[in-house]
Amino acid sequence: MSTVHALVTGGGRGIGAAIARRLVADGLQVTVLGRSLPALAAEDPERLHAVAADVADAQDVARAVAGAQARFGPVQVLVNNAGQAESAPFLKMDAALWQRMLDVNLSGTMLCTQAVLPGMLAAGWGRIVNVASTAGQVGYAYVSAYCAAKHGVIGLTRALALELAAKGVTVNAVCPGYTDTDIVRDSIARVVAKTGRTPDAALAEFVKSNPQGRLVDPAEVADAVAWLCGRGAGAVTGQSLSVSGGEVM
Numbered sequence: 001m002s003t004v005h006a007l008v009t010g011g012g013r014g015i016g017a018a019i020a021r022r023l024v025a026d027g028l029q030v031t032v033l034g035r036s037l038p039a040l041a042a043e044d045p046e047r048l049h050a051v052a053a054d055v056a057d058a059q060d061v062a063r064a065v066a067g068a069q070a071r072f073g074p075v076q077v078l079v080n081n082a083g084q085a086e087s088a089p090f091l092k093m094d095a096a097l098w099q100r101m102l103d104v105n106l107s108g109t110m111l112c113t114q115a116v117l118p119g120m121l122a123a124g125w126g127r128i129v130n131v132a133s134t135a136g137q138v139g140y141a142y143v144s145a146y147c148a149a150k151h152g153v154i155g156l157t158r159a160l161a162l163e164l165a166a167k168g169v170t171v172n173a174v175c176p177g178y179t180d181t182d183i184v185r186d187s188i189a190r191v192v193a194k195t196g197r198t199p200d201a202a203l204a205e206f207v208k209s210n211p212q213g214r215l216v217d218p219a220e221v222a223d224a225v226a227w228l229c230g231r232g233a234g235a236v237t238g239q240s241l242s243v244s245g246g247e248v249m
Contacts (some may be wrong), residue, residue: 003027003028003029003072004027004028004029004076004077005028005029005030005031005068005069005072005073005074005075005076005077006020006023006028006029006030006031006075006076006077006078006079006229007030007031007033007065007068007075007077007078007079007112007116008020008023008030008031008032008033008079008081009033009034009055009079009080009081009082009108009112010033010034010055010081010082010083010131011030011032011033011034011040011050011079011081012032012034012036012039012040012050013040013181013182014179014181014182014183014218015081015131015176015179015181015218015221015222016032016034016079016081016082016131017032017040017218018218018219018221018222019079019081019131019221019222019225019226020032020040020048021040021043021222022219022222022223022225022226023077023079023225023226023229024044024047024048026226026229026230028047028077028229029047029048029049029072030047030048030049031048031049031050031051031068031071031072031075032048032049032050032051033050033051033052033053033055033064033068033082033112034050034052034053034082035052035053035054036052037050037051037052049068049071049072051064051067051068052064055080055082055104055108055109055111055112056103056104056107056108056111057111058111061108061111061112061115062115065112065115065116069119074116074119074120074122074123075116075119075120076119076120076123076125076126076127077126077127077128077129077229078112078113078116078120078126078127078128078129079129079131079225079229080108080109080112080113080128080129080130080131080153081131082104082108082112083104083105083131083133084100084101084104084105085101085135085143085146085183086100086101086143086145086146087142087143087146088142088145089142090142090144093144093145097145098145098148100145101145101146101148101149102145102148102149102152104149105146105149105150105152105153106149106150106152106153106156109130109153109156110156113128113160117169120168120169121164121167121169123168124167124168125168125169126164126168126169126170127169127170127228127229127230127233128160128169128170128171128172129171129172129173129174129225129228129229130153130154130156130157130171130172130173130174131173131174131176131221131225132150132153132154132157132173132174132175132240133146133150133175133176133177134175134176134177134242134244134247134248135147135150135151136150136151136152136153136154136173136175136240137154137175137240137242137248138247138248150175153173154173154175154240157171157172157173157238157240158238161237161238162238164237165237165238170228170233170234170236170237171237171238172228172233172236172237172238172239172240172241173239173240173241174221174224174225174228174240174241174243175240175241175242175243175244175248176216176221176243176244177209177210177216177242177243177244177245177247177248178206178207178209178210178215178216179215179216179217179218179221180215180216180217180218181218184206184215187206188202188203188206191205203215209247210244210245210246210247211245211246211247212245212246213245214245216243216244216245220243221243224241224243228241
């Protein structure tokens with residue numbers, strides 16, 4: 001079989017970059033998609049390609065996918081990692097925040113999947129992995145829009161897994177807990193600025209829900225994604241794998 005082409009959205013940094021690097025190490029050709037062109041692609045021009053697109057814009061996604069497939073051929077593995085988290089008390093959350101969370105986290109997952117699925121069906125083989133969150137498995141206060149969007153991603157994962165079960169395409173979700181990324185570090189900095197807590201005290205609030213008492217390493221999420229993308233996970237579909245130190249059981 002020729003080299004497998006994977007598309008990783010939000011692949012320029014954090015969890016997405018870790019996933020892209022892991023898939024390249026596993027021998028795949030990888031297109032990373034983000035709102036801006038990530039420097040990551042310069043690390044291995046033979047196996048990494050970058051395209052700029054907004055996952056919430058259907059025309060932008062179609063253009064980006066066409067460019068990616070012109071470079072590396074049909075997308076056989078899709079990792080829907082692009083996401084955004086904003087917080088607000090429910091009664092202070094406006095409609096614009098609600099819509100942003102749905103657009104990026106849920107609609108973006110749908111649009112990117114629709115763009116690449118025809119090629120997977122034509123080949124009779126494909127892997128779709130949606131990077132959701134433990135926020136898609138449980139509730140968290142002050143991020144109701146984000147939780148709603150991520151619960152939607154898991155519902156979409158389950159429905160599409162059933163629809164595609166007999167067609168050679170698996171659909172799964174990976175649900176990281178708080179992970180050592182720029183997003184979490186920025187959140188910790190905001191807590192420090194607003195409350196006057198020390199950085200260690202702010203971090204302790206983030207890790208207290210993890211029985212292991214730590215942030216998840218992006219490489220640990222990438223390992224889980226890589227396994228689901230492989231041929232050995234062919235009997236696994238419709239699942240939501242929590243990578244959270246035991247926070248969700």
